Amino acid sequence: MGSPDILVVDDDVVVIQAMASHLKTIGRLRFATDGLNALRLMRESVPDLILLDAQMPGLTGFQLLDEKRADPRLADVPVIMITNLSGEEHEQMGLEKGAADFLAKPVNPSILRARVLTQLRLAHANSVLKRLSVMDRLNLAAAMEELRASNANLQKTVDELAATNGRLSQFVRIASHDLREPLNTVDQFAGLIEEDDGPNLSDSGRQYLRLVRKAGARMRTLLDDVVNYAQLDVDLDESMTTVSLQTLMEDLRDALAARLDQTRAVLVVEPLPEVVGHGSLLAVVFQNLLTNGLKFVGKDQPPSIHVSSTQSDEDVVIEFRDNGIGIHPEDQARIFEPFVRLSRKQEFDGTGLGLTQARKIIEAHGGTLSVSSRPAVGPGTTFKVVLPKRPLSR
Helix, strand or coil: CCCEEEEEEECCHHHHHHHHHCCCCCCEEEECCHHHHHHHHHCCCCCCEEECCCCCCCCCHHHHHHHHHHCCCCCCCCCEEECCCCHHHHHHHHCCCCEHHHHHECCCHHHHHHHHHHHHHHHHHHHHHHHHHHHHHHHHHHHHHHHHHHHHHHHHHEEEEEEEHHHHHHHHHHHHHCHHHHHHHHHHHHHHHHHHHHCCCCCHHHHHHHHHHHHHHHHHHHHHHHHHHCCCCCCHHHEEEEEEECCCCCCCHHHHHHHHHHHHHEECCCCEEEECCHHHHHHHHHHHHHHHHHHHHCCCCCCCEEEEEECCCCCEEEEEEEECCCCHHHHHHHHHHCCCCCCCCCCCCCCCCCCHHHHHHHHHHEEEEEEEEECCHHHHCEEEEEEEEECCCC
């Protein structure tokens, strides 16, 4: 490190002489008695340190700090402000404008030398870091800026999600009442027309009326699914209980008895364990997987569904294997997206929310729901539900 260049700026000649006496052994000194001349000297040759008086005629020390900060070449030069001004507000103003330190007159010579040496060492260390790792500093600056932008975007996203959740809650309230009322009215009047005037309608008229009622039923199902899906954003921890999956499946078999009989389906359920979870929501998942197995089969083909389970120290795994039409590998990720339907609705009814809702429920339990299927090799699809083992909170 060479002899440091120190610029002393003060309109009091006596102060300048005292500074020269105290600091002459530390480095090369230059002097200015007003702000404009000091700014010129700084721009001619960038100093290593500036000792700056706050009160000067013309350009004050605070104004000089603003000019210095606006110049990229001078912005990092440390400044020690030395002034008669007292009060925290003046010190705060100087520090906010970029001063590194603040001393009140009269200055103790030992304190002055110690502060000057400290700032010179810091400036030297900063200069060494710049030379050694310019790219690292640029990368760090870019990373910090990216982090600030990411934080800003994250906060914006949080705010947008909060607003969206508020709108979603409002929609759920509207959907559960206001949207059902006109839908029920349409269905009721369509039913009256079909009942009272159906025989007098043409074949096409009766067909159109059946399409209206079918569309109304589909709309009601869709509305129910959307409402149920929106209401899943809840914390399940407080409502967790011990759930017997075996009992749950037996109840579902009874509930689906008519459908099983109508389709001549074969449902095989191996012994299933108990888990900690939300019983009614897990029933929604299992019913969805069973009805998919009953629905998506070839024409005139009896469905076959086999439910089995395995356990490890951490997880319970339940598999639903069917003999249905299968799902192509490129479509297997899409089936969990909202409203995605891989088959034409003329072939298989549904809203495209069932599997989305099922995965959301399982993930809320801390588990996973996945699918595997290879239609080119053989028929059928396997859905795998993984639920973590955990003790029931007391």
